[in-house]
Amino acid sequence: MAKTVYVGMSGGVDSSVSALILKEQGYNVVGVYMKNWSEDLPGMKCPWAEDLADAKRVAVKLGIDFKVWDFEDSYREKVVEYMLEEFRKGNTPNPDIMCNQEIKFKLFYEKAMEEGADFIATGHYARILVEDNSRSAPRREVCSESSSACLMRAVDENKDQTYFLYRISEEALRHTLFPIGEMMKPEVKKMAEEHGLHNAYKKESMGVCFVGEVGMKDFLKKYVEAEPGEIREIETEKVLGYHEGAVFYTIGQRHGLYIAAEVPYYVVKKDIAKNIVYVSKNLNNEELWTKELKLKELLLRSGPRPAGPSPRAAGANSRAAALRNAPNRSKSPFDISVRLRHRAPLIPTILDGNTLRFEHEVKRPASGQSAVLYDGEICLGGGVIA
Amino acid sequence: MIYLDHAAATPVADKVLKAMEPYFGELFFNPSAAYLPAKEVSANYEKAKGVIAHGVGAKASDLVITAGATEANNLAFTAITDGVLYLETEHVSVRRVAEQYDGQAIKVLPNGVIDLEDLKNKITDGVQMISVSLANNELGTIQPLAEIAAIIREVKIDRMKRGIKTQLLLHSDASQALNLLDINVARLGVDLLTLNAAKVYGPKGVGALYVSHDASLSPLTVGGGQERGLRSGTENVPGVIGFAKAMELAKKHLNGNRKKYTNWRKILLAELKNYELINKKHSLDNFVVVSFQGLDAERLIFALEEKGVYVATGAACAASKGEKSHVLKAIGLDDAQIAGSLRITFGETNDETQIHEAAKIINELTMRERARING
Numbered sequence: 001m002a003k004t005v006y007v008g009m010s011g012g013v014d015s016s017v018s019a020l021i022l023k024e025q026g027y028n029v030v031g032v033y034m035k036n037w038s039e040d041l042p043g044m045k046c047p048w049a050e051d052l053a054d055a056k057r058v059a060v061k062l063g064i065d066f067k068v069w070d071f072e073d074s075y076r077e078k079v080v081e082y083m084l085e086e087f088r089k090g091n092t093p094n095p096d097i098m099c100n101q102e103i104k105f106k107l108f109y110e111k112a113m114e115e116g117a118d119f120i121a122t123g124h125y126a127r128i129l130v131e132d133n134s135r136s137a138p139r140r141e142v143c144s145e146s147s148s149a150c151l152m153r154a155v156d157e158n159k160d161q162t163y164f165l166y167r168i169s170e171e172a173l174r175h176t177l178f179p180i181g182e183m184m185k186p187e188v189k190k191m192a193e194e195h196g197l198h199n200a201y202k203k204e205s206m207g208v209c210f211v212g213e214v215g216m217k218d219f220l221k222k223y224v225e226a227e228p229g230e231i232r233e234i235e236t237e238k239v240l241g242y243h244e245g246a247v248f249y250t251i252g253q254r255h256g257l258y259i260a261a262e263v264p265y266y267v268v269k270k271d272i273a274k275n276i277v278y279v280s281k282n283l284n285n286e287e288l289w290t291k292e293l294k295l296k297e298l299l300l301r302s303g304p305r306p307a308g309p310s311p312r313a314a315g316a317n318s319r320a321a322a323l324r325n326a327p328n329r330s331k332s333p334f335d336i337s338v339r340l341r342h343r344a345p346l347i348p349t350i351l352d353g354n355t356l357r358f359e360h361e362v363k364r365p366a367s368g369q370s371a372v373l374y375d376g377e378i379c380l381g382g383g384v385i386a
Numbered sequence: 387m388i389y390l391d392h393a394a395a396t397p398v399a400d401k402v403l404k405a406m407e408p409y410f411g412e413l414f415f416n417p418s419a420a421y422l423p424a425k426e427v428s429a430n431y432e433k434a435k436g437v438i439a440h441g442v443g444a445k446a447s448d449l450v451i452t453a454g455a456t457e458a459n460n461l462a463f464t465a466i467t468d469g470v471l472y473l474e475t476e477h478v479s480v481r482r483v484a485e486q487y488d489g490q491a492i493k494v495l496p497n498g499v500i501d502l503e504d505l506k507n508k509i510t511d512g513v514q515m516i517s518v519s520l521a522n523n524e525l526g527t528i529q530p531l532a533e534i535a536a537i538i539r540e541v542k543i544d545r546m547k548r549g550i551k552t553q554l555l556l557h558s559d560a561s562q563a564l565n566l567l568d569i570n571v572a573r574l575g576v577d578l579l580t581l582n583a584a585k586v587y588g589p590k591g592v593g594a595l596y597v598s599h600d601a602s603l604s605p606l607t608v609g610g611g612q613e614r615g616l617r618s619g620t621e622n623v624p625g626v627i628g629f630a631k632a633m634e635l636a637k638k639h640l641n642g643n644r645k646k647y648t649n650w651r652k653i654l655l656a657e658l659k660n661y662e663l664i665n666k667k668h669s670l671d672n673f674v675v676v677s678f679q680g681l682d683a684e685r686l687i688f689a690l691e692e693k694g695v696y697v698a699t700g701a702a703c704a705a706s707k708g709e710k711s712h713v714l715k716a717i718g719l720d721d722a723q724i725a726g727s728l729r730i731t732f733g734e735t736n737d738e739t740q741i742h743e744a745a746k747i748i749n750e751l752t753m754r755e756r757a758r759i760n761g
Binding site for chain 1: 684685688689691692703707708754758
């Protein structure tokens with residue numbers, strides 16, 4: 001009997017094509033729209049209804065069942081509240097990572113399994129390597145409970161979304177399919193077009209993921225109370241201007257500063273307690289650069305590295321090792337790499353306890369952002385920058 | 387394409403478009419300007435208003451031109467300070483305004499027609515206005531406005547006897563019915579009547595409010611004092627010219643169209659399978675509201691769309707932001723009936739062949755959906 005897959009369908013082309021592929025592979029496919037956020041903000045219309053209609057239209061076209069699951073309360077609690085709390089503390093959190101951890105690969109996964117699904121699937125660009133099958137295999141048919149699964153970067157390096165997925169549980173991974181993980185985005189679009197999916201060229205959503213075309217600052221202004229404060233030059237302590245609230249600013253930011261100056265200033269530090277934003281026009285200011293980063297909430301999928309017996313001895317990782325394409329890295333101690341932002345270049349690093357060390361200075365990411373670790377194409381996990 | 391959603395929008399008729407065209411070009415003048423060509427535009431504008439007014443048995447000076455029915459409905463409510471009754475099945479543009487005036491809803495009977503007993507019980511001395519649409523936009527249900535007006539007359543006489551001076555006005559939104567009923571403000575007994583060009587093959591964004599001498603309005607926008615000071619802003623000359631032409635055509639084709647639509651309704655109801663008819667009586671001739679028990683109307687709409695057939699639903703769908711139709715709820719339909727409901731509205735883009743074809747396609751798709759559900 002055909003296995004049942006519940007596909008999270010957002011109305012976008014990626015999840016639509018994922019559903020299409022699974023259907024063509026003979027799965028019993030059920031489309032699910034996760035309603036996570038529906039509130040309109042003044043002057044900004046939340047696109048959920050249109051997205052839902054797009055998803056359902058594709059489901060009807062494919063002739064598959066379609067459900068709408070309302071996760072608004074959980075989303076508000078687990079993602080939005082977390083995000084706002086982090087901002088209030090002066091951090092720059094990543095709501096997408098939280099959404100994957102708490103909603104898509106937890107609530108959605110659990111509910112799908114309860115309803116008798118064998119797998120869940122989403123339209124993420126990522127792959128999964130399962131121990132008992134040599135392929136990352138969207139066509140996976142078996143998955144024993146004892147097998148280990150690990151996350152792998154997508155074939156389309158440009159679209160790889162493992163940065164957002166590093167915190168999802170291994171249990172969920174074992175039961176997840178990423179049907180487009182081995183495709184390039186243009187192929188996905190082409191496939192959508194060839195099958196007459198109307199959203200083949202739908203514009204990708206920008207801005208805060210759950211409120212559509214809204215900048216984070218506009219969103220925060222509605223929920224986070226903030227007082228105006230001073231912008232000071234870090235080297236001189238001179239007051240250069242004023243800001244609308246330190247929480248709205250992120251380290252490294254250079255736009256949206258009300259400073260009359262001919263050269264750009266960068267936010268280098270925030271003093272949340274005193275509500276002061278420190279800036280510098282010197283891109284080489286030491287606050288902006290670092291050779292080490294402390295991580296919290298560290299989560300490593302293949303056992304902590306490099307401590308303990310080499311994880312490479314284990315089955316899954318020997319396969320992972322075989323897949324690794326960087327030859328002869330053993331000479332350098334910086335044998336794993338880290339990504340400090342989605343789509344940022346991979347930087348060689350060493351994980352020493354909770355600290356990442358770099359050979360050369362790196363631009364300091366904002367606290368609250370994630371550092372995601374890779375061994376070749378394998379995503380090892382990561383942590384939140386303290 | 388088989389377009390069966392004429393209650394949502396109608397295409398601008400060729401003759402309407404042609405009548406409007408010069409006013410985008412050589413006759414572009416501001417009607418308020420002093421020179422002769424502008425005066426000619428002004429005269430044509432007033433003449434057009436006269437045609438629209440005449441279409442409902444009124445005079446040009448009784449009309450305030452608006453940018454559509456929603457604005458006209460909003461403007462109508464400026465006649466009162468408080469105390470309004472409205473039919474629970476009213477369009478959202480009436481309900482939202484009525485809520486601002488602490489409006490109270492009047493019930494409908496299961497056939498969608500106003501419950502006159504409920505109305506009588508609710509007309510307390512504080513009520514200043516009653517708002518009941520001439521024909522409902524989801525069911526096509528025609529309301530007995532003349533009967534309501536008669537009740538209002540009695541209440542007014544009673545109030546006068548008791549020395550109560552509170553006004554009591556009757557407002558009706560006739561947007562849906564302009565080309566399907568013979569409308570006359572005196573016969574209907576209304577004080578305020580909302581008209582809309584966009585549902586009668588005229589341009590979108592053009593409407594009008596008929597205002598009797600008993601109603602005294604306040605402007606929503608102020609400025610140059612156009613429309614008797616009730617709606618400032620340079621006149622939408624092409625829009626009003628187009629509206630007048632559309633009104634003229636509506637009157638001309640009224641009887642022929644009604645017969646045609648009645649016949650199509652019969653054909654469709656005979657050929658469709660496994661449905662429940664919702665708007666059995668008291669309906670505009672071009673409305674067919676049916677429910678397919680156990681099916682999801684939104685899926686049907688998307689499946690029909692693929693075949694080039696366009697219809698509407700009162701089901702909780704994305705288009706209504708997941709909210710079920712308050713109208714279908716008000717007439718006592720259960721959740722499954724509402725979920726499976728389709729609204730089919732005929733119009734001038736259709737011919738009889740299309741009706742047969744639509745019935746065939748709908749039958750095919752409802753069968754396909756039932757097969758999918760039953761595995």
